[in-house]
Amino acid sequence: MEHQLLCCEVETIRRAYLDANLLNDRVLQTMLKAEETCSPSVSYFKCVQKEILPYMRKIVATWMLEVCEEQKCEEEVFPLAMNYLDRFLSFEPLKKNRLQLLGATCMFVASKMKETIPLTAEKLCIYTDNSIRPDELLQMELFLVNKLKWNLAAMTPHDFIEHFLTKMPVAEDTKQIIRKHAQTFVALCATDVKFISNPPSMIAAGSVVAAVQGLHLGNTNTFLSYQCLTHFLSQVIKCDPDCLRACQEQIESLLESSLRQAQQHNISSETKTVEDEADLSCTPTDVRDVNI
Amino acid sequence: MPSEHVAKQKRESLLCTLVGERRIGEQMEWRPVKANRVRRNLFGPVDHEQLQQDFQHMLRSSLEGAQQKWNFDFLRDMPAEGLLQWEELQSHDVPAFYHSCVVGEARKPLKPLNQGIVKEVKAHHFATVTLTENPKVAKKMSGKKSQAGKKQRQTSFTDYYSAKKQVKTNTQAAAKNLAF
Numbered sequence: 001m002e003h004q005l006l007c008c009e010v011e012t013i014r015r016a017y018l019d020a021n022l023l024n025d026r027v028l029q030t031m032l033k034a035e036e037t038c039s040p041s042v043s044y045f046k047c048v049q050k051e052i053l054p055y056m057r058k059i060v061a062t063w064m065l066e067v068c069e070e071q072k073c074e075e076e077v078f079p080l081a082m083n084y085l086d087r088f089l090s091f092e093p094l095k096k097n098r099l100q101l102l103g104a105t106c107m108f109v110a111s112k113m114k115e116t117i118p119l120t121a122e123k124l125c126i127y128t129d130n131s132i133r134p135d136e137l138l139q140m141e142l143f144l145v146n147k148l149k150w151n152l153a154a155m156t157p158h159d160f161i162e163h164f165l166t167k168m169p170v171a172e173d174t175k176q177i178i179r180k181h182a183q184t185f186v187a188l189c190a191t192d193v194k195f196i197s198n199p200p201s202m203i204a205a206g207s208v209v210a211a212v213q214g215l216h217l218g219n220t221n222t223f224l225s226y227q228c229l230t231h232f233l234s235q236v237i238k239c240d241p242d243c244l245r246a247c248q249e250q251i252e253s254l255l256e257s258s259l260r261q262a263q264q265h266n267i268s269s270e271t272k273t274v275e276d277e278a279d280l281s282c283t284p285t286d287v288r289d290v291n292i
Numbered sequence: 293m294p295s296e297h298v299a300k301q302k303r304e305s306l307l308c309t310l311v312g313e314r315r316i317g318e319q320m321e322w323r324p325v326k327a328n329r330v331r332r333n334l335f336g337p338v339d340h341e342q343l344q345q346d347f348q349h350m351l352r353s354s355l356e357g358a359q360q361k362w363n364f365d366f367l368r369d370m371p372a373e374g375l376l377q378w379e380e381l382q383s384h385d386v387p388a389f390y391h392s393c394v395v396g397e398a399r400k401p402l403k404p405l406n407q408g409i410v411k412e413v414k415a416h417h418f419a420t421v422t423l424t425e426n427p428k429v430a431k432k433m434s435g436k437k438s439q440a441g442k443k444q445r446q447t448s449f450t451d452y453y454s455a456k457k458q459v460k461t462n463t464q465a466a467a468k469n470l471a472f
Binding site: 056059060063066067070095096097098099100101126127128129131132133136139140142143146 | 329330331332333334335336337338339340343344347350351354
């Protein structure tokens with residue numbers, strides 16, 4: 001008899017649907033051209049940086065990935081932030097103790113580019129254990145966008161994955177699982193120095209092949225057989241099939257070593273407390289959390 | 293090859309577990325533990341004072357670059373010597389898009405490069421412009437009088453059009469001036 005108002009709002013972030021009109025060949029060709037303009041220099045550790053070493057990039061990348069994970073950022077935020085970081089370091093020598101400031105600033109800008117509700121400066125500063133201040137982050141932001149000449153809409157491998165999947169004659173639920181695995185590989189690649197030289201389209205194609213291989217989908221669908229898929233994707237991104245295979249093999253070996261490290265890490269943390277052990281056995285860790 | 297097959301299967305299942313639902317509620321239990329782990333300083337303390345100085349230096353040099361490019365002194369908000377001719381326009385002569393405004397807190401004003409020479413209060417003008425009723429868009433070089441008395445009204449497309457036309461005739465005039 002009483003009338004009640006029900007609030008049916010959910011706390012999910014509203015986002016636009018994928019625009020099918022943007023998934024055509026004309027756009028893909030433009031993307032393949034555009035990715036060259038936003039690519040970092042391969043040899044910046046040798047030619048530009050004095051203090052920054054490859055292992056430091058790994059450390060800051062791992063931290064950035066963890067922050068993105070914990071804040072549940074959109075998938076593209078992390079690879080885009082790494083693109084900013086590499087491009088900045090290609091131009092500008094940086095002190096070691098400012099690398100985390102740069103990493104935080106790159107996430108700050110990438111999050112603004114890709115998210116409905118972006119990460120705040122204050123939150124990011126807390127993640128650095130307050131070693132940097134929000135005003136420093138804002139000043140660094142200005143410096144960063146200046147150095148990148150405001151070219152912030154860089155291509156990420158994620159953009160290409162959508163194009164590949166659209167072109168593939170595969171069932172929707174299969175696409176979904178390929179997408180998920182490939183995106184994980186993309187994040188993994190962004191943490192590793194060896195992949196700086198690969199353009200986003202190559203990483204995307206390599207990740208899709210590695211995902212299909214890992215899932216053994218080649219046996220069930222002839223289009224997804226190794227030969228057929230590498231041939232198809234290398235044509236789409238206009239590269240040599242051998243280059244694509246090399247990239248995919250590199251991704252697989254990176255996965256192997258990351259998994260090995262993850263197992264070691266898990267064993268070491270399992271010995272810490274019994275409580276942790278119970279958690280580890282039931283909670284899925286993300287492959288992106290593993291390379292510490 | 294059975295061992296290889298087993299290894300492959302093992303890897304696959306591992307990957308499946310690793311990639312598995314990462315946005316599910318279970319993760320909530322992890323949060324406090326992870327928060328402590330993720331929140332960390334990676335490469336030691338940051339030299340805050342040196343950083344401030346370096347920022348000032350970087351911003352100054354980028355301003356200098358901009359001044360060279362546009363021959364406009366952005367610190368003093370004044371045209372500088374160079375090829376471009378600057379002309380002052382009233383805010384109602386240009387679309388609202390070009391009006392200056394500061395969202396949120398204003399940035400700290402930049403210290404002028406050479407404090408001995410540049411001492412006017414004006415020096416900080418550029419950095420502290422706030423949304424005003426009738427902000428000046430740019431200072432003019434030619435000695436034309438500003439039409440300050442005009443009533444504020446909404447800008448329309450034709451306003452912008454006439455303003456552009458004015459610029460054109462003025463550059464011609466300026467070219468004549470340069471010639472002598």
